[in-house]
Amino acid sequence: MSFINYQTKEINCKIVYYGPGLGGKTTNIQFIYQKTSPEFKGKMVALNAENERTLFFDFLPLDLGDIRGFKTRFHLYTVPGQVFYEASRKLILRGVDGIIFVADSQVERMEANLESLKSLEENLSELGYKVEDIPIVFQWNKRDLVNIVSIEELRRNLNKWSLPEFSSVAFKGQGVFDTLKAVTKLVLVSLKAGLN
């Protein structure tokens, strides 16, 4: 859950990149890290296995600057995509404010996308959330490859809620900031006032 400090006029929010293994979650935040001016980012933390696969999470703190007098800080996390790490994914979703679901567009990864989406729904439900309650944006990644399914098919299979969606080629940066901007806006507009 977001943390709003009225005294210091600061808003802290947590965004989680979710999706199947090797889908491009880490690539998204690596691109953001590379392209962000040093004064707006903290140190990127990557807890990887020896083969560079995410073991627990990646973390990138971003200071986005001021909006209507509030300093905004976003903490970006990725979950490990491999099926084996279900328990870790659940932990990382705690306190989430917004989710980017990074789907792999390749034909042979559709089943993995579906499995990952099902795990997201179940984990959110265990934490007391519904998909409808949380800002979620879909990213159709790897659109530069040849063996990909159509966007209509991805939409039909994964985005049954008609949530915002973006095409991307994360390693080239295409669609990376667009997706982050979209979820940022949804998170900011969903913040409730009236805190004591």
Add this chain to the structure above:
Amino acid sequence: MQQSLKTFFDTKVTKNLKDHSFLLLREDGHIIYKKSHDAKISHEVGALVTGLSQAASALCKFLDKDESDLFRFSSESGEKGFYIIPVCLNKNQYYLTVIFKFELNPSLMKMEARNLARNLEQLEINVEQRKGSSKFLFDNLKDEEVDRLFASLENL
């Protein structure tokens, strides 16, 4: 809240603990309060501490943990390390983290840190709570406002 915590840490931290760094963290890794002269101790430490603590807490469930068990987590070489103590404030879970260096008596330090955590739980602080207001903080947020946030961020 910040003032209450500052007063608490300024007055309750004992002589043995005063050279160490303290972080009070929410379950999601956000830093609620920091007392440290070390600029390196920042948000990434918060994310790692809560990740560690939550993973350790999930592991403890395999031990048939009961309500009265209080688990602490430490990673240390003896004279330097981290000591993480869960604390309950306003019925919410937080983590008090002591980051220590050049400690000659880690056992005494840990005992005093646990006392500090117990005292912290007694403190009545006004932690922000949602009151179920239906009013949104940013009504009619425009795309241009979000674009402006990102315009300064991107170094393309």
